[in-house]
Amino acid sequence: MKIALIGYGKMGKAIEAIALEKNKKAGKDIYEIALKIDIDNRHLITTEELSQVDVAIEFTSPNTAIDNIHWCFDANVPIVVGTTGWTQQLSTIQQYAAENNKAFLFAPNYSIGVNIFFEINRQLANIMNDYDDYNIDMLEVHHTEKKDAPSGTALFAALDILKRVKRKDQWRNYASDNSGTLSIISERTPDVPGTHVVRYTSPIDDIELKHTAHNRTGFASGALLAAEWLVGKKGYYSMEDVLGFNQEEK
Numbered sequence: 001m002k003i004a005l006i007g008y009g010k011m012g013k014a015i016e017a018i019a020l021e022k023n024k025k026a027g028k029d030i031y032e033i034a035l036k037i038d039i040d041n042r043h044l045i046t047t048e049e050l051s052q053v054d055v056a057i058e059f060t061s062p063n064t065a066i067d068n069i070h071w072c073f074d075a076n077v078p079i080v081v082g083t084t085g086w087t088q089q090l091s092t093i094q095q096y097a098a099e100n101n102k103a104f105l106f107a108p109n110y111s112i113g114v115n116i117f118f119e120i121n122r123q124l125a126n127i128m129n130d131y132d133d134y135n136i137d138m139l140e141v142h143h144t145e146k147k148d149a150p151s152g153t154a155l156f157a158a159l160d161i162l163k164r165v166k167r168k169d170q171w172r173n174y175a176s177d178n179s180g181t182l183s184i185i186s187e188r189t190p191d192v193p194g195t196h197v198v199r200y201t202s203p204i205d206d207i208e209l210k211h212t213a214h215n216r217t218g219f220a221s222g223a224l225l226a227a228e229w230l231v232g233k234k235g236y237y238s239m240e241d242v243l244g245f246n247q248e249e250k
């Protein structure tokens with residue numbers, strides 16, 4: 001499978017390392033990193049170059065992700081996007097992919113553990129909708145270079161809660177006293193790959209759901225899994241589709 005890495009930073013490099021390790025284990029080249037695009041060779045992002053690969057994996061920055069997606073759409077190359085912080089445009093991109101038969105997959109977090117955390121978060125929110133004594137808030141901690149806040153992962157989990165818990169109708173990225181607000185507290189601490197906590201607190205007891213990433217390997221191997229899954233498909237998808245969690249039933 002020929003892969004274009006769009007963005008060769010921490011995540012691009014981690015994906016390359018996993019792909020090479022998998023080749024080594026298999027004793028053959030399952031993956032070929034055929035194209036690596038970063039800021040200093042951006043002129044290589046052309047239809048001609050991209051059309052030589054089977055799939056593109058995009059981890060760059062919020063202000064460039066949409067351009068990169070359109071380059072891949074134009075070249076008819078399936079694209080897996082990991083960049084966060086641009087998702088106010090997500091539904092427009094999804095609609096474009098669906099209407100024009102392009103293959104697009106976005107996940108705010110590719111780690112399989114986080115996607116299980118999302119699934120339990122949805123189930124817990126369904127239960128806790130009936131228990132008004134519990135306030136809900138969230139905490140997310142990331143390394144100091146992270147550009148967006150709250151994290152895409154925290155936002156995704158927050159929206160899943162807002163859809164299910166009627167007493168919360170908005171989120172804010174600060175500690176709020178408003179009972180209808182779901183507060184998301186963002187902390188930036190050196191070298192933290194990503195920690196997310198959903199807290200239900202009451203005068204009697206607390207319930208916490210926590211995911212702690214120990215390194216980037218989970219994001220990188222999940223993105224590679226998603227890329228392999230996307231080849232040959234049309235339309236837009238999420239990690240729930242890759243993992244077989246069917247959100248429609250909830």
Ligand SMILES: NC(=O)c1ccc[n+]([C@@H]2O[C@H](COP(=O)([O-])OP(=O)(O)OC[C@H]3O[C@@H](n4cnc5c(N)ncnc54)[C@H](O)[C@@H]3O)[C@@H](O)[C@H]2O)c1
Nearest residue numbers: 007008009010011038039060064082083084108109110219
């Ligand atoms: N969805 C997930 O699972 C997940 C996991 C980790 C990080 N992220 C997100 O992915 C993005 C990248 O994360 P990272 O840790 O690799 O960051 P990084 O800063 O280490 O790497 C980003 C790379 O993109 C390059 N880049 C920037 N603008 C570019 C452009 N116009 N064209 C080509 N390359 C460009 C930069 O030079 C850099 O090398 C961030 O938005 C981050 O929040 C998502």
